Amino acid sequence: MPDQKSGPFKRKAQEMTTNKTSDTSHMTQALKLARIALNEGDWPVGAIITQNNRIVATGRGRQFTSEDPTAHAETDALAGARHSGVDLQGATIYCTMEPCPMCAHALHISGISRVVLGARHADLARNDLGSYSLEKLVDMMEYEYTIVNDVERETCIHLRKEWGKDPINAVK
Numbered sequence: 001m002p003d004q005k006s007g008p009f010k011r012k013a014q015e016m017t018t019n020k021t022s023d024t025s026h027m028t029q030a031l032k033l034a035r036i037a038l039n040e041g042d043w044p045v046g047a048i049i050t051q052n053n054r055i056v057a058t059g060r061g062r063q064f065t066s067e068d069p070t071a072h073a074e075t076d077a078l079a080g081a082r083h084s085g086v087d088l089q090g091a092t093i094y095c096t097m098e099p100c101p102m103c104a105h106a107l108h109i110s111g112i113s114r115v116v117l118g119a120r121h122a123d124l125a126r127n128d129l130g131s132y133s134l135e136k137l138v139d140m141m142e143y144e145y146t147i148v149n150d151v152e153r154e155t156c157i158h159l160r161k162e163w164g165k166d167p168i169n170a171v172k
C-alpha cells in the first residue's frame with residue numbers, strides 16, 4: 001500500500017509550507033538587522049543570504065556609517081559571503097526593502113536564484129527612483145532569479161515609516 005505521507009503531492013505541500021515558514025523566519029532575522037542599522041543612524045535595511053535553508057551571510061545598510069554610497073544591505077551580505085568563501089549559486093536572499101538597480105545586478109552576477117522581498121519602493125511612494133521596480137529591471141536585463149513578494153511586508157513598511165526619512169512627495 002503506497003505511503004501517502006511520502007507521495008509527490010504531499011511532499012510538494014510540505015515543501016511549500018516549509019518554504020513559507022522559513023521565509024518568514026529569515027525575513028524576521030533580516031528585520032532585526034534593519035533595526036540595528038536604524039539604531040546606528042543608517043538606512044534601515046537588512047539582508048540575509050541562505051543556501052540550502054541555512055544562513056550563510058548577513059548584511060545591513062551602512063551607507064552613512066561607512067560613508068560609502070555602495071554599502072547597501074545586499075552588497076554588505078554579498079561581501080560577507082565572499083569573505084567566507086561561500087558559493088552563492090542557487091542561493092536565496094531576503095531583503096527587507098526591494099533592492100536598488102545596483103544591488104539587483106550584483107545579485108544576478110553572484111548567482112542568487114531567489115529574491116524574497118519585504119517592502120517595495122511603491123509601498124513608500126518614493127520620488128527618487130522614477131518608475132523603477134525590480135520586476136521591470138529583471139525583465140529588461142533578463143535576470144533569471146525568482147522574486148517572492150509579500151513576506152513580512154507590513155512590518156518592513158512599518159519600520160521604514162518609523163524611520164521616516166524616505167524621500168516622498170509631500171501631500172498638498
Ligand SMILES: [Zn+2]
Binds near residue numbers: 099
Ligand atoms: Zn542597493
